[in-house]
Amino acid sequence: MAEEVSNKQVIFKGYINGYPKESDMILKTSTIKLKVPEGCSDAVLVKNLYLSCDPYMRSRMTKTDHNYIPVFTPALPIIGAGVAKVLDSSNPNFKKDELIWGMTGWEEYSLIKSTEGLFKIQDTDVPLSYYTGILGWSGLSAYVGIYEISCPKQGETVFISAASGAVGQIVGQFAKLLGCYVVGSAGTKDKVDLLKTKFGFDYAFNYKEEADLNAALKRYFTKGIDIYFDNVGGEMLEAALLNMKLNGRIVACGMISQYNLQESQGVKNLFKIVAQEIRMQGFMVSNYVHLFPKFLDFILPLIREGKIRYVEDVAQGLESAPAALVGLFSGHNVGKQIVRLASH
């Protein structure tokens, strides 16, 4: 008979408006049998080790007529990317004791019935938590945005917003490896310092201290921006448009400044797209899964050789998960926000 254990969970209370609050999630303890139930084929029962906090998760907390990913189900655990260990499996692709990453629940143990979103972890000489970020969707996002969409050439100028975040920090380092001039914006002095000292950005600035974002960009990009990697949208996008060079490219990766608004802000200066012959292109990293093998072959050596550095903001324990998620939207995290439940 399967062992039944207690299972702490972070439950999604119900759909929200505006900024998410810790109280939109409830900590609950239920029980779970550490075995895939009879008749449940192709499923895995996992112990969750690390959970990923990502801005896009906000969009799963509000029901609209144009949700681009399924909303969370009230009264069930929050769903997100995570690293986990297989405790039991009825799926021939995943075996007991194997490590996986992919979509899992915000709880100690999860029964995952839909395993298409799971990946087996092959390389364990790097921190396991990296598979929530630099070796997972965040890293692939940076890779796709740089190598598939904007394709920077040596000497080009690159601006990155939310630059110390999960994706931004990697984007900046990729651009530096390609020989670009790289400037990032972030929201605290600590983050700005990190960009310059740890990630090797040429310059960085605190956007909260700039009364005029256009003027700030003109200071760092006297001849204009070739590539704007946009993680924030809104006013920063508006200012970047004014500074794009001819044939500039805007990678629309995310728009965190807009996620908590009832109605998105209008962005001015779009005529620059015509006049400067700009290509602005969005992408959903989930549609680039086929690039994962190529991406891992590319980034693993860079991590091992210390050529790419990576900063995580680690919250300890499932109890801290709601605050960690909420903190993303006030810029509380320094680096990729994750939650550590267990190390093995």
Next chain:
Amino acid sequence: MAEEVSNKQVIFKGYINGYPKESDMILKTSTIKLKVPEGCSDAVLVKNLYLSCDPYMRSRMTKTDHNYIPVFTPALPIIGAGVAKVLDSSNPNFKKDELIWGMTGWEEYSLIKSTEGLFKIQDTDVPLSYYTGILGWSGLSAYVGIYEISCPKQGETVFISAASGAVGQIVGQFAKLLGCYVVGSAGTKDKVDLLKTKFGFDYAFNYKEEADLNAALKRYFTKGIDIYFDNVGGEMLEAALLNMKLNGRIVACGMISQYNLQESQGVKNLFKIVAQEIRMQGFMVSNYVHLFPKFLDFILPLIREGKIRYVEDVAQGLESAPAALVGLFSGHNVGKQIVRLASH
């Protein structure tokens, strides 16, 4: 000795704000010698036959710190595309009696010193006036937007704003030739009828009669828009964004709704660029001159065979030119707005 003749001119009075008015231009009669002056090498003296009225000309009437093309010079004639006959030349590329098209002055006769913007007219079995439009920049704009930027595939859905205008009418016909479903918007019943009866659009609607542009687009694009060819920007772009399919493309050709505003309108719904993986790309047709030979080889047979139709709105005489230009911004023109000065 060279003959000196009177030369009616449309003079640009000075920089403006808001909508242009006829009184921003002055009709004046000066004199001109019908000969390239001594010592003026590589110039041509032309008799202007047809002048082109184009929305982009508005941007040359206001001085800002970010003009993307040079402003007009106050007290000199308006400059624009036109068809002309060479009366005298010190340029070996252009000979007396040859027909040319390109940048010329709004006057009966022009001395053109900078001839890089001039093209020799080779094919004269089609209406000469066409070189102000379908065989000139308007046609090339449609060609670049369709064949170089959006590349529609058979069965894709295409939406075109300002669809009966100089560029829109050609874009729609190109898209129909490629086997697309094509819908256009315009601002009067006559234009809407023209789109359906003359240009073969599948559907067309009068945007001024739609209280909700999003709902209007949903009516015609029940499964969404693959390609939005944007000539207007602003609220129509905002509504189109809500209706784009995954991997949709927005061709940013022009934004006539914005040209007379002191500050451009903010456009909401840009997050759709991320979520729907949209590519929005602008272009300046002047940077695609190298495609002209290929374009002419493509379009001339289509015109001769009646497979592409073209509607011009012809104002008679230089005196009517200011009203013709001003009329563009209230949608007064039906089809490409030109001014006829002489036929040969």
